[in-house]
Amino acid sequence: QVQLVESGGGLVQAGGSLRLSCAASGCIFRLYGMGWFRQAPGKERELVAAINWSGDSTHYADFVKGRVTISRDNAKNTMYLQMSSLKPEDTAVYYCAAAKDAYGRLESDEYVYWGQGTQVTVSS
Numbered sequence: 001q002v003q004l005v006e007s008g009g010g011l012v013q014a015g016g017s018l019r020l021s022c023a024a025s026g027c028i029f030r031l032y033g034m035g036w037f038r039q040a041p042g043k044e045r046e047l048v049a050a051i052n053w054s055g056d057s058t059h060y061a062d063f064v065k066g067r068v069t070i071s072r073d074n075a076k077n078t079m080y081l082q083m084s085s086l087k088p089e090d091t092a093v094y095y096c097a098a099a100k101d102a103y104g105r106l107e108s109d110e111y112v113y114w115g116q117g118t119q120v121t122v123s124s
Helices: none
Strands: 003-007 010-013 018-025 034-039 046-051 058-060 068-073 078-083 092-099 111-114 118-123
Touching: 003 092, 018 034, 018 092, 018 118, 034 068, 034 078, 046 068, 046 078, 058 068
Parallel strands: 010 118
Antiparallel strands: 003 018, 018 078, 034 046, 034 092, 046 058, 068 078, 092 111, 092 118
């Protein structure tokens, strides 16, 4: 059974940094494209960043470009999201997800496995 477990969320002041991790088990991690999504209260879930199986192709949402870096370590079955210059509007639950194939997909319905999420709160 595939499991994705996020960690690293928390409370941070505006302008601060956080690194989220997503640990995968029960699957051959390197076969999957991966993504980070977020959902704020009352809003739709949205893609933050996506990465292909090898890590050499990435995509970022416009609202985080220049502030976040997605990466993965296939030897550790782990994906990361390094976030800096955080803003109060970045406050949300952040989810990691595994795509239907090896590519970093852009739509949530192209992801087949999801973690439970980790809360990120940015105070002003």
